[in-house]
Amino acid sequence: MGKQNSKLKPEVLADLKEHTEFNEHELQEWYKGFLKDCPTGHLSVEEFKKIYSNFFPYGDASKFAEHVFRTFDANNDTTIDFREFICALSVTSRGKLEDKLKWAFSMYDLDGNGYISRSEMLEIVSAIYKMVGSVMKMPDDESTPEKRTDKIFRQMDVNADGKLSLDEFIQGAKSDPSIVRLLQCDPSGGAQFT
Numbered sequence: 001m002g003k004q005n006s007k008l009k010p011e012v013l014a015d016l017k018e019h020t021e022f023n024e025h026e027l028q029e030w031y032k033g034f035l036k037d038c039p040t041g042h043l044s045v046e047e048f049k050k051i052y053s054n055f056f057p058y059g060d061a062s063k064f065a066e067h068v069f070r071t072f073d074a075n076n077d078t079t080i081d082f083r084e085f086i087c088a089l090s091v092t093s094r095g096k097l098e099d100k101l102k103w104a105f106s107m108y109d110l111d112g113n114g115y116i117s118r119s120e121m122l123e124i125v126s127a128i129y130k131m132v133g134s135v136m137k138m139p140d141d142e143s144t145p146e147k148r149t150d151k152i153f154r155q156m157d158v159n160a161d162g163k164l165s166l167d168e169f170i171q172g173a174k175s176d177p178s179i180v181r182l183l184q185c186d187p188s189g190g191a192q193f194t
Contacts, residue, residue, distance in 0.1 A: 006032050016083065020090035027086065034082050042079035045069045059133030067124060071107040101170045108169075115163040122149045 008016070008031050016027050035041065037051070045066060052065035072080045072088040091103045106112075110120045126145040142148045156164050156172035164172075173180050 021094035056131045058135045059131045061131040064127035064131045067107050101173050105166050105169050117163050125149050
């Protein structure tokens with residue numbers, strides 16, 4: 001029985017090949033690993049936070065992990081199934097920049113109203129700062145979550161209405177790679193968004 005369950009059904013595999021950037025072999029391997037870590041086929045927020053914290057041992061990743069979890073949980077049923085997991089992973093690891101930015105926008109837009117408010121940005125940026133802990137040295141104008149949020153808004157909020165639209169978010173990130181760096185908390189200046 002266990003062996004039967006460790007392979008994706010042909011129709012599920014076909015659907016995932018169409019909707020992700022993974023090939024058949026990769027999907028089967030990810031599925032095996034997912035079932036190994038989540039024998040029920042569903043990942044809870046607590047399990048997700050535990051896994052996420054392994055990647056950030058020097059900080060507190062729990063709040064940021066909750067935001068990532070919420071964005072992975074496409075159907076809002078408080079668990080992540082394999083389809084939700086692999087679709088989100090496909091966007092974040094292999095998607096085009098614009099798709100990654102749309103995904104990130106949905107994470108930052110906490111209330112789902114189509115805009116990122118200053119308080120929503122501050123919530124996520126604060127969670128990132130907690131997660132990276134004292135490991136990263138920030139420039140003076142980014143030394144606190146508030147300063148970083150102000151800097152992002154100065155650069156992105158083109159119409160100065162105190163909120164970021166999806167278009168402002170995408171255009172701001174595309175026109176200035178340092179904004180992507182600000183969003184992902186990378187002081188080195190790399191522009192890859194994952």
